[in-house]
Amino acid sequence: MENIKIVIDGKEVEAIRDQSVLDVARENGIYIPALCYHPEVEASGGSCRVCLVEAHQNGRMRLVTSCNYPAREGLEIKTDTDLVRRIRKGVVELLLSRVPDSDVIRELATRDGIEDTRFFKDEGDNYRYKCIACSLCTLVCEEVVGVSAISMLNRGYEKEPGTPYHKASQACIGCGACAYACPTQAIAMTDEGALRKIWGREFSMVSCSVCGKPYIPEAQVDWIVKTTGKERSFFDKCPDHR
Amino acid sequence: MESRKLNSVDEFNEYRAKILNSHKGDYPVIYVCGGTPCLAKGSRAVAEAFRKEIEAQGLECRVELSLKITGCQGFCSKGPVVSFGDDIVYMEVKPKHVPEIIEKTVKRGEIIEALGYKDPATGKKAATFDGIPFYSHQKQLILGDLRKLDPFEIDDYIARGGYASLDRAFSMDPDAIIDTIEASGLRGRGGGGFPAGRKWRSCRNIETETRYVLCNGDEGDPGAFMDRSIMEGNPHAVIEGMIIGARAVGAHKGYAYIRDEYPLAVEAMKKAVVDATALGILGKNILGSGFDFEVKITRGGGAFVCGESSALMRSVEGKVGEPRAKYIRSVEKGLYEQPTVLNNVETWANVPLIINNGVQWYRQTGTDGSPGTKVFSLAGKVENTGLVEVPMGITIRELVEDIGGGVLGGKRFKAVQTGGPSGGCIPQSKMDLPIDFDSLTDAGSMMGSGGIIVMDEETCMVDVAKYFISFLVEESCGKCAPCRDGLPRMLRILTDITEGKGKEGDIEVLEELCDVLSYGALCGLGTSAPNPVLSTIRYFRDEYEAHIRDKRCPGHVCKSFITYRIDADACTGCTLCAKQCPQKCISGEKKQTHVIDQDKCIKCNVCREVCKFDAVRVE
């Protein structure tokens, strides 16, 4: 690991070589909007394009996505120029056309001074609820959880996350990591009593022997026991009462 | 071909001498074009007829005659093409012409003018390469060999000097090879025109054990077939280039990624790899040099975006062919995260030429900034279509008028579209623009991989933009928001304009969307997608305005703005149109003027196509 310095909005800040510019900005309290990136997910980022910034390097300027742009010595980042605002505004307006019901996107739009989109909205047969098809859910399932129960289906405009053929997936362990990671809260997951519903499947939950609260799907316990060799009895109690 | 491994350059030279010896000097060779367009026009039957006739006449005993099926000879619109050396060339040859050709041309060396090319202006026929403008204005450094090689015979390639550059390349220091390629000014022929030498050097400079060289044979541009023709017609030239590149950067494994719809190219390249490996030109310790290099053939993933470099590499790895959202260059981390050089088919085919003939020779052709030649597929509303190779820097006018023989049917020229679906349109006023990487980019288009479509006065430029954007909507991989969500919205606006629903301000909104894509999209597909829209707005803004303000389509193409009418003076009352009209909305007595019922007409153009008297007018 090589420590370097880069400049963000005129301020010199510390960074590790090849660290994501967005991470560096966040560590230094500099706000850049971002949706599809998660620091723990290696392959995430680059899809939503709202984290665009100006990168000045070797006498050249490029608009880049800060979430996956590597910090290198001599790099200067500008997060709030006319160009950045103009292009991001365009991207957000397009996202708003795709998911007009998403409060997260509406908030971003308001921040950028967009009242409503001028373009056609995805409604009726094309209704996409709140999903911006950024793939983060599928990457979390693959990289972090390790079960790959969901993946991106279809190409282009119709791209969306889902289980194979939209059938209830046997691979899914009901952990809900995808739903927690989703930047627009687009994944429906409900917990009612000791029953969790997600991706068209129902999971019965293990309850804590101390407080009685259902807290983890049985299928997830099976998975952890199988892959890590942890004792099953470990899951008798919820994290609060272990 | 003999199946033995050649263990040194000397053995290779002996092998070559043996092939040349067995040819025993000059003998007539009939070259029947085996390119895909000519095959479709029946060249196999022509070749068969030659074979039969030669056998029937027992010609082998007197003249040593050999018949080869070659790669594309270029003049696809006039196929099947049959040629004799660098001299005589016949077009539209049918099996029935074979006896006459054998009698006159093969036995007596006579030229049969009647089988030559007919100049549309003068009506004069010419049957020599020098006498036909389509060929005489070209400079065929790459395609020249395609006419004369049997792509399935490695001996043929070796006899013509193939693989001779390896001797020099192996005796050169890898850095010296890169210096040579850099000095030659060779730029990538697959799109961006990136200097090949610089790419190679960046790759070589990374410290690592494993590097890769890749050949991009995905050729996704609709209508383009330059790379296919080279792979089908001269696969060994591509492989020879890759060996030199591998040696220069220090790679021991290469992949040729070939579009799935190109079975013949796959077959030719596979055979080339097998034959070269058998002779020890590929594999371990190539020609005793101590250098190992193997080539694998990979079939493409079937999508346009698979030709994009990061998508291609993922596809080679067996993953979904989607662009990667990383800013690390593939010369640093490419295939399997290792430093990788990716070059286009035509780029690779240029490499042996440079090593064999030197930088000075190479730079004699083309311009300072874009040396060498470029292969184009010339298509659209032009008399002569086909595969052409011209020196860089030739003007659009020369390409369209001299080589292309002018606009089809004597109509007026309007524009050329270059660079594939995300290229741009260049107008009449820029006919004298030199065709090179930088001039085309400055003019708002790009070289792309070399598709050239000629458009005449009956073209609507808004419709053209709509056509390319709808192609790109289908091909967007959907990974990033600007391209995935922006292109369909751009298409909607363009569609509205062509359907009479355009409004003031649409042009500006289109320009805004174009900016969002060119600055905001993830990969080259999205960032270059605005070109068809921006270039048509730049040069044909008046056509956009005519659609929006005057509800008029100047090219008479957009159905909402046109009506079909039968000219009473020209109509003979032959009733043909009335019979063919799918709407049955044309009425009239025999030998009387016919009339179209405008309420029912769907503007399908059938009447205009079938009318023998040119009586149907579009207004």
Ligand SMILES: Cc1cc2nc3c(=O)[nH]c(=O)nc-3n(C[C@H](O)[C@H](O)[C@H](O)COP(=O)(O)O)c2cc1C
């Ligand atoms: C959407 C897209 C499609 C592409 N398709 C091709 C292709 O079919 N063939 C090709 O050689 N290059 C294609 N390219 C360019 C490649 O990414 C790459 O630049 C090229 O293969 C590098 O080789 P070169 O430097 O020899 O041209 C494409 C680029 C994009 C963005």
Ligand code: SF4
């Ligand atoms: S620009 Fe288009 S093709 Fe390229 S990554 Fe984005 S959506 Fe996919």
Ligand code: FES
């Ligand atoms: S957060 Fe960077 S592209 Fe989505």
